[in-house]
Amino acid sequence: MSTFLKGINKSPEITYRWLRVNDTTVERDEFPEVKKTVEVQTSNTESVKIEEVKKESWNEGNTQYLYSSAPMGAEFRSYVEDNVEKEVIYTVGTSSDTPIIYEYYLGEETILEKEKIIIEEDVKATILFIYRGNGSHLGIREVIAKKGSSSKVFKVNLLRDASLTVTEMIVQEEEGAEVEVISINIGKENTVDNINVSLGDKATGDITGLYLSSGCDKIDMNYTVVLKGLESRSKIDVKGALSDRADKVFRGTIDFRRGAKGAKGAQREEIMLLSDEVRNVAMPLILCGEDDVMGEHAASCGRIDENKIFYLMSRGISMEESKKIIVEGTFYPILDKIPDKNLVKEISEIMQGRLAKI
Amino acid sequence: MVKIKTQVDDIERTIYDVKNEDSFSYKTGKGLSADIVKEISKEKKETQWMLDARLKALTEYNKLDLPTWGPNLDALDMDNIVTYVKPKTGMKEKWEDVPEDIRNTFDMLGIPEAEKESLAGVGAQYDSEVVYHSIKQHLVAQGVIYTDMETALIEHEDLVKEYFMKVVPPNDHKFIALHYAVWSGGSFVYVPEGVCVDIPLQSYFRSNSPGAGQFEHTLIIVEKGGSLHFIEGCSAPRYNVTNLHAGCVELMIKEDASLRYSTIENWSRNMMNLNTKKAIVGKNGTIEWVSGSFGSKVSMLYPMSILKGDNSKSEFTGITFAGKGQHLDTGAKVLHIGKNTSSMVNSKSICKDGGVANYRSILKVFPQAEGAKSTVSCESLMLDSVSRADTIPVIDIRTDKVDIGHEAKIGKISDESIFYLMTRGLTEEAARAMIVRGFAEPIAKELPLEYAVEMNRLIELELEGAIG
16 A cells, blocks of 8 residues: 555654654555535534635635644645645634534545634534545644634544545634534544644633544544643543454643643543454653643543443343443443434444444 | 742752762773774673674664654764773772772762661672672572672673573664663672572662763573562762763563562763663563652663563552753553563652653553553652653553553642641641652652652752742
8 A cells, every 4th residue: 555644643742663653654545536526514504604715815814724733744734735725714703502513425535625613702602514425534624712702513423434534623712712622433444633722811622532443443543732821721531442453543632831820631531442453552641831730641441341241231131232331321421412413323323333243 | 929939959969979080991982883892892801792792782773863752862972972981990899998089989879888787789880890799698608699790791601691682682772772882880680599689789880980971781680489679779970071871771580580670860960861671570470660760961761561471560669850950751661461460650750940850651561461450650740830741651552351540640739738737737848848758758668768868858848938
């Protein structure tokens, strides 16, 4: 296989090279045809103003990248820039309790996106981006959460078969803003996911992740929160399950910058191992240049608790069913955040299908 | 109201910063070449296999590049490091026969007191050669071998050849390749089957020449059912030219055997401490690392436990204290290979005055290591906001039959804790001192007494106000 994107998704701090965990490389022989016009189904987008900025105008004004302490990589950004024709800027100007939904369907094709989302001051919003079908999806999405805004941004990867997903999300939060990025990765077969959040004074930035990898899936995650502002807050909470010969690398970083007095950051990863052929790598980093902070991280991994299986089996449930219930139960707090119950049902069915083989 | 930071003293260094006149009987040219390596080997009257090993390592050194991660090593200029310095005296059996200036230095560092306090034997190194060595009669009667590496090469060549370079390969990284090319001095310990060495063995190192490097090699073999506690402590005076310490410790722990390896590193603030330590542990065996890192300008130190045998265990307890101008990058590495292995890592770090204290580690569980259990706990205490503490662990698991937990915390002394102790009648200064001592206590109680006392002395704070 030829190398496509080499050394991308690099950790904000690298370590021993012989471990081969500092970054990742995507290998691909060929890509499905790049689709120039992406078809997307939308719901509840009345509060969103859309502006398209053609490539020729990119060096002016709004279209420079936001700061990221661990960008996906110059090669990746160049590939996206070379293959899209425009940047799309979504501005959410009014609050709404109804989630804004963008659903993409890939029919053996490649889609690329370069987008910016602006959540205006004091606006409350929930946005879902959902990807179905099969093909390749590469995209850069920047989010500017203005002062006092409160938003949840969902990325749901449901791609099938031998698909590829390489996405970079950069979030910048102004004073008092709250953003939770929820990344659901149960797509096949190769996923590279980069989320980088920078927090201003009294801002809250959470990253919640769920992944289920099976077969020969590869998933490489790089989630970083940079706490720059006074009394900023962050939680990175990731739960996942690996079965068959799945290969997973998780880099999670809480980065306290000097001056972020009173900041608090916590990171947790919980992994269930469902086969003895998996590769499970975790790099939970805390970087700290400020003493008046509280930072903590915890990572745990192992098989499904046998006591829990025993308990369910003693209630007449089969072992296979017991394992499925326990895994789903672990993911439930994250799935419960999704405002679209039909989507929750769809995700649960996909997961049940995968877990039926464990 | 402006809060004034509590003043935390640097470690008392007066007795360590003693410089003897730089006298030497032999010095190599400044750079590193095959001719220099051959000179070293010839001077030591080594056999061909050791010279071949040195030259092979030199080839690796020239192939390998510097690490791309970790502290900045720009201050290191190998072309100006004199690699081998031999003092004027030969090996001695009694302290009284050692030249006065060398003896005085070690007297001040507490070696005779340590010996008086029932330590079994003392090996003291002064600028690349072991100056003095003694071993108690009853250990000799048990078949325990404790000598310097050069003597071991002559008197126990087959034993050394069987294990030398087998725990740490010469191509591990650039500085170990350098070490194997120019190594000099160090300790050799052999504990026969079933022998429990009930009194700790201690070695001491010293680097006194400007620009001199320390490349001592320690090789310890504990045969089946044996046990040993080995204590290693280091010190060097302050010089303007950057000093380099690229030592190597190879530990072979056989079936049912156990070894505790305690180290206090207190190199002066111009030393680059790039040491490599590894232990291979056999079936039912145990390795315990106790590590205190206080000195040096730059440290890269990650003792590694290779749990090869079934049911083997590793424990690592360490503390790192980084003050002004120091960048200490330390941690632990554990590889679980056998079945039902277990490991525990408890690491603490403190930083102040712009010091950088990083924790870096790897916990790797191989596919065949069913039943592996591990807990890792690292805590960092920052005493001001001009310092830095990063935690960079990696967990790599290749089987599902494991039970792994890892946690880390970072922060400062909480105001609530201070308040609570003050309501119990303590002064603010005493409260802070108590909390910092309590933070370091799990490590202090594992350290040899002299070092625990020194560490607690450090934590007697001069308080000018509240911290934070």
